[in-house]
Amino acid sequence: MNPFLDIIIRSAAVYLFMIIALRLFGKKELSQLNTADVILILLISNSVQNAMVGNNTTLWGGMAAASVLFMINFVLKKLMYRYKKFSEFMLEKPEILIHNGTLDFKSLSKLNITSDELREAMREHGVEYFTDVKLAMLEIDGNISIITGDKNLKQTHYKRRKNHKNLVQGI
Known part of the structure; x- marks a missing residue:
């Protein structure tokens, strides 16, 4: 050949x-x-x-x-x-993590996202409480997008970091 x-x-x-x-x-x-x-x-x-x-x-x-x-x-x-x-x-589908202040524990568990990771993403977006989140999504590229009901929304960028337990989960 x-x-x-x-x-x-x-x-x-x-x-x-x-x-x-x-x-x-x-x-x-x-x-x-x-x-x-x-x-x-x-x-x-x-x-x-x-x-x-x-x-x-x-x-x-x-x-x-x-x-x-x-x-x-x-x-x-x-x-x-x-x-x-x-x-x-x-491509993966986006996943809803929080809807109208209510956490989707089933999605969070399936995706191995800890409450600390979610709180970090919220802080990156300037949000303090879960109840202030209208919608939080894990996007297809691994970013966590957060939308609040606040009129003064600002755009921020949060990339989810992997923890050592999820080492083998790749692209």
Whole structure:
């Protein structure tokens, strides 16, 4: 087999495997990486490198693998933009955490969000009490959005940090 065709097939297979694996383990956790997460990503990249390029350690082999990854990523983004069902399959859904001052304990438990994390997000948004929150959502990118009934809303940005217990939950 042509060595570059081999690299293309291997790279595509690894990319698709990683997409599926990260989808199964959840992508909300990548909103803010800690040291253990960065180490995990580096180790995963090192472990799949040989699966993509095999024995070919040439510059051209590495560029072929990288090109395939960029092309697949580009195509997936276009498909997600064009086909809503495909996008829904690939992306997580936003989750309601607080609605009209009432915490959704089932969602918080499922997402492993502690009350301390939620309070931190509220403080980032300038909100002191749960009862002041009209709507709090965990967005698809891991951000926690908070809307109050206050007329003087200001935009803030809070990224959920992972705790060490959720280390293996990836993208």
